[in-house]
Amino acid sequence: xxxRGGLSRKLLISHxxxxxxxxxxxxxxxxxxxxxxxxxxxKNQQQTEIQSLLDDLEDAYNVSTGHWxxxxxxxxSHQAMISDYMVRVYDRDRRLIWDTSQMGRxxxxxxxxxxxxxxxxxVKGNQQVGTLEFLPVKExxxxxxxxxxxxxNTLLWAAMxxxxxxxxxxxxxxxxxxxQPLLEIKDIASKMREGDLSSRVEMLNQNTEIDxxxxxxxxxxxxxxxxxxxxxxxxxxxxxxxxxxxxxxQSHLEAFQDGIWEPTPDKLQVCHDQVLRLVRLISDxxxxxxxxxxxxxxxxxxxxxxxxxxxxxxxxxxxxxxxxLSADLISTSDVWITGxxxxxxxxxVNLISNAFKYTSSGSVHIEVLKxxxxxxxxxxxxxxxxxxxxxxxxxxxxxxxxxxxNRKTGGAGxxxxxxxxxxxxxxxxIHVESEIEKGTTVRVRLPxxx
Numbered sequence: 001x002x003x004r005g006g007l008s009r010k011l012l013i014s015h016x017x018x019x020x021x022x023x024x025x026x027x028x029x030x031x032x033x034x035x036x037x038x039x040x041x042x043k044n045q046q047q048t049e050i051q052s053l054l055d056d057l058e059d060a061y062n063v064s065t066g067h068w069x070x071x072x073x074x075x076x077s078h079q080a081m082i083s084d085y086m087v088r089v090y091d092r093d094r095r096l097i098w099d100t101s102q103m104g105r106x107x108x109x110x111x112x113x114x115x116x117x118x119x120x121x122x123v124k125g126n127q128q129v130g131t132l133e134f135l136p137v138k139e140x141x142x143x144x145x146x147x148x149x150x151x152x153n154t155l156l157w158a159a160m161x162x163x164x165x166x167x168x169x170x171x172x173x174x175x176x177x178x179x180q181p182l183l184e185i186k187d188i189a190s191k192m193r194e195g196d197l198s199s200r201v202e203m204l205n206q207n208t209e210i211d212x213x214x215x216x217x218x219x220x221x222x223x224x225x226x227x228x229x230x231x232x233x234x235x236x237x238x239x240x241x242x243x244x245x246x247x248x249x250q251s252h253l254e255a256f257q258d259g260i261w262e263p264t265p266d267k268l269q270v271c272h273d274q275v276l277r278l279v280r281l282i283s284d285x286x287x288x289x290x291x292x293x294x295x296x297x298x299x300x301x302x303x304x305x306x307x308x309x310x311x312x313x314x315x316x317x318x319x320x321x322x323x324x325l326s327a328d329l330i331s332t333s334d335v336w337i338t339g340x341x342x343x344x345x346x347x348x349v350n351l352i353s354n355a356f357k358y359t360s361s362g363s364v365h366i367e368v369l370k371x372x373x374x375x376x377x378x379x380x381x382x383x384x385x386x387x388x389x390x391x392x393x394x395x396x397x398x399x400x401x402x403x404x405x406n407r408k409t410g411g412a413g414x415x416x417x418x419x420x421x422x423x424x425x426x427x428x429x430i431h432v433e434s435e436i437e438k439g440t441t442v443r444v445r446l447p448x449x450x
Contacts, residue, residue: 004300011173011174011175011178012168012171012172012175013172014341014358015167015170015171015174015175016164016167016168016171017252019163019164019167020164022147023160023163023164024160027059027156027160029156030128030156031153031156034149034152035123035149036142036146038149041380044086046118046136049079049085049403050118050120050132052079053076053079053087053132053134054122054132056072056075056076057072057076057089057130057132058122058124058129059072060072061122061124061129061130062183063124063125063127065131065235066129068089068097073098076098076100077098077100078315080100081100084133084136085135085136086099086100086101086134086135087099087100087130087132087133087134087135087279088101088133088135089122089130089131089132089133090130090131090132091129091130092128092130092131094131096173097130098326104427116135116136117133117135118133118135119132119133119134120132120133120134121146124345126162130268135335152377158386160172178210178229181201181210181211181214182213182400184201184202184214185201185210185213185214185217188217188221189217189392190203192220192221192224195424197221197224197228198225199221200214200218200221201214201217201218201257202214203215203218204444215317216331219231226393234292241281242278242281243244244274245274245275245277245278246274246278248270248271248274249271249275252267252270252271252285253271259353266430274368274404281414281421283416284414284415286416287346287414297339297341298340298343298425298426300338300339300340301339301340301341302336302337302338302449303336303337303338303339303341303344304334304335304336305335305336305337305344305368305375305377305446306331306334306335306368308341308348309329309331309345309348309366309368309377310329310331311345312345312348312349312352313327313329313348313352313366315349316349316352316353316356319356320356320357321355323358324361325356325361325363325364326348326363326364327356327363327364327365327366328363328364328365328366329367329368330365330366330367330368331367331368331369332367332368332370333368333369333370335368335370335375335448336375336448336449337356337367337375337426337446337449338445338447339426339446339447340422340425340426343422343425343426344422344426346418346422347419347422347423347444348377348379350416350418350419351379351416351419352364352366352379352409353415355379355380355381355383355440355442356381358381358384359381359382359383359384359438359439360383360384361382362380362381362383363378363381364379364380364440365378365379365381366378366379366380370448371445372412373447373448374428374445374446374447374448375435375445375446375447375448376443376444376445377443377444378441378442378443379441379442379444380439380441380442381439381440382436382438382439382441383439383440384436385434385435385436385437385438385439385440386432386434386436386440387434387436391432392435393422394416395416395417395419395430395434396417397414397417423446426447427444427446427447428445428446428447429444429445430443430444431443431445
């Protein structure tokens with residue numbers, strides 16, 4: 001079942017949902033705050049208007065005559081008309097002196113408005129000289145309030161719609177930018193599962209987590225492709241290793257049966273050598289299977305790494321006695337480790353043998369030393385070297401850089417695979433450095449006794 005668009009939908013819904021919830025919360029909060037703030041603003045305006053009226057009346061009152069300057073009534077009436085409120089002024093005996101509602105227009109004052117009347121004492125010289133009644137026109141006040149809030153809410157909702165639309169478009173873009181590379185990676189992985197190892201994820205060098213996944217998948221595809229090539233080469237190599245001796249034996253036996261050849265000792269020796277070649281190949285495969293089997297236990301003991309390397313060098317030197325090479329062993333300190341003596345001998349015999357085999361002239365240098373908590377064995381030669389392209393694969397089964405399959409210079413390609421397996425079983429590591437026509441250096445690191 002296809003799930004295309006699933007991640008995009010989820011991202012889109014989550015982004016729009018979060019934006020909508022946040023915006024609704026903001027709208028409600030702002031609306032509440034605006035109502036409270038606007039009402040408070042109106043109250044403050046009223047207080048300012050009332051105080052201004054009181055100041056004008058106080059200044060216009062003449063204490064000596066007990067009357068107000070008549071100009072003040074026009075001023076008060078003008079302010080009341082502009083600001084839509086009514087003012088009544090009484091003297092200290094509660095007699096009505098001035099009523100702005102009687103100035104040219106009739107304003108209906110209902111009971112609710114009467115309840116909103118604000119009364120203030122007019123004082124001058126610490127004496128009460130009258131009373132001020134301030135009555136806001138309720139309908140006008142509510143109209144202005146509602147008009148302002150409606151306009152504010154309209155703008156707020158319009159802004160919210162714009163933000164939601166922008167969020168939707170941005171979410172679509174982000175969801176696509178995230179899901180599209182993942183879908184491409186999924187398609188490449190599906191092709192790899194079906195056997196197409198040539199497909200790769202195109203990298204945009206953005207250094208994101210998705211790019212890291214793509215790079216990792218590309219590395220996996222490279223490794224699988226190389227392993228597939230090695231698997232095919234393995235089949236061809238095994239067939240070649242078996243075909244050559246079997247063909248030789250078959251041809252000799254048929255010649256003996258047909259009476260073409262007499263079974264002389266020389267010809268029988270050729271058949272015997274080919275049988276031994278098959279036996280060595282099978283033995284190498286058995287050794288590799290044995291050291292790679294996790295159920296096989298190493299026979300561990302405390303051993304001297306110096307003695308193992310020295311014994312390995314003597315064994316190899318006797319085999320290559322006629323080769324004109326100088327070989328030296330340097331031990332800077334006694335190195336003791338815990339390991340399987342016979343398996344470790346197999347490691348260093350193989351490495352030193354390769355050094356002799358691939359060095360036509362020059363020298364083989366071996367060094368045993370301590371580095372921190374490890375014993376290190378360095379085997380270096382001045383031989384033909386290994387190319388950089390081949391170095392990552394020299395520990396693969398049946399891998400040989402020598403494509404000619406010449407048995408004089410190359411074995412079946414199993415020895416280094418066995419070496420790597422034994423070193424790994426001892427919790428060690430092996431590293432190879434090489435240059436063509438300059439030589440090869442192999443470093444084996446094994447943990448010391450703890």
